[in-house]
Amino acid sequence: MVLQLFKAVIFDWDGTLVDSTQVILTSFHKALSEVDADVSDEFLARRIGIGTKLMIIDALKENRVDFDEEYVEALIRTKLNYHVKLSFEAPIFDGAIKLLEELKGRVKIALATMSNQIVIDKMLEDRNLTDYFNFVISADAVKNPKPNPEVFLKTAHKLEVDPKECVVIEDSIFGVKAAKKAGMKCIAIPTGFYSKKELKKENPDLIADNVKDKKILRFIF
Numbered sequence: 001m002v003l004q005l006f007k008a009v010i011f012d013w014d015g016t017l018v019d020s021t022q023v024i025l026t027s028f029h030k031a032l033s034e035v036d037a038d039v040s041d042e043f044l045a046r047r048i049g050i051g052t053k054l055m056i057i058d059a060l061k062e063n064r065v066d067f068d069e070e071y072v073e074a075l076i077r078t079k080l081n082y083h084v085k086l087s088f089e090a091p092i093f094d095g096a097i098k099l100l101e102e103l104k105g106r107v108k109i110a111l112a113t114m115s116n117q118i119v120i121d122k123m124l125e126d127r128n129l130t131d132y133f134n135f136v137i138s139a140d141a142v143k144n145p146k147p148n149p150e151v152f153l154k155t156a157h158k159l160e161v162d163p164k165e166c167v168v169i170e171d172s173i174f175g176v177k178a179a180k181k182a183g184m185k186c187i188a189i190p191t192g193f194y195s196k197k198e199l200k201k202e203n204p205d206l207i208a209d210n211v212k213d214k215k216i217l218r219f220i221f
Contacts, residue, residue: 006185006220007165009103010155013113013120014048015171015192017211020090024048027086028055031079037063045193049172051114051145052076080116087123093191095212100132102217108159110135112151112168117141135159146174149182156182167220169211176202187216 014020028044039059047055056075060067103109109132113120117138124130135158137151144150156163168179171192176199179186188204189211190196196207206219 005165006107006167008108008110008156008159008161008167009220010110010112010152010166010168010179010184012049012168012170012172012175013111013115013123016093016169016175016189017096017111018090018092018123019191020087021045021048021193023083023086023090027079027082028059030082031075032056032059032063034078035060035065035075037065039063048193049114049146049174051139052079052116053139054145076116080118083116083119084122087119088126090123092127092129093211095210097129099211099216100129103220104132107220108134108161110137110155110159112137112155114139114145114151114174146172147177147181149178152178152182152184156184167205169216170204171199173198173202176204180204185219187219189213 011017014024025041025044037059039062044055047058053072053076056072111133115138117140120136120138135155137155139145142150152168156166163183167185167187169187170176170179171189173194176186176188186204187206187208188199189208190199191210199207206215208215
């Protein structure tokens with residue numbers, strides 16, 4: 001009998017399972033425009049993965065806009081409202097559902113994202129994906145966003161699985177760093193904003209082309 005190395009697979013969401021970059025950028029631009037703050041697409045895209053709050057704070061600092069906690073929280077709510085309204089425009093990557101089907105029942109499956117819960121709940125429900133995941137955790141449930149490993153360690157604890165028996169599938173350098181710090185294996189895919197070259201620098205255990213890449217299942221099983 002072959003001993004199965006991994007007991008859980010933890011997915012990122014944006015740029016990994018769903019092609020949401022443009023929706024994220026648009027929702028941020030709409031929210032920031034209401035306070036006359038302007039940043040480039042690249043400025044925002046290079047920060048996808050650290051969470052809405054830090055992205056907004058960075059954008060406000062870039063524009064030298066004075067802010068306090070209440071100001072930031074109001075902007076977060078505005079951004080989330082736009083994101084929810086636009087969420088239907090973000091398609092699931094080709095092969096994502098097939099991969100989830102291949103994993104279901106063989107390992108525990110979790111979603112660990114720096115998107116906010118209201119956005120994730122809406123997108124999972126609209127796409128009938130909720131039942132694939134044994135556990136879902138969002139930015140709302142952690143104090144320290146990626147690249148801090150908190151989100152992955154909390155996920156492993158909830159799944160009752162040793163971090164060493166978890167493999168993370170991620171598209172961002174922040175996610176790869178967080179997975180490695182958590183003591184987990186990591187599969188990186190360049191379907192978000194980061195290139196293979198950039199991801200390789202973070203030493204993932206495998207770089208796959210996309211969620212359809214057969215190397216993923218061979219690595220897990």
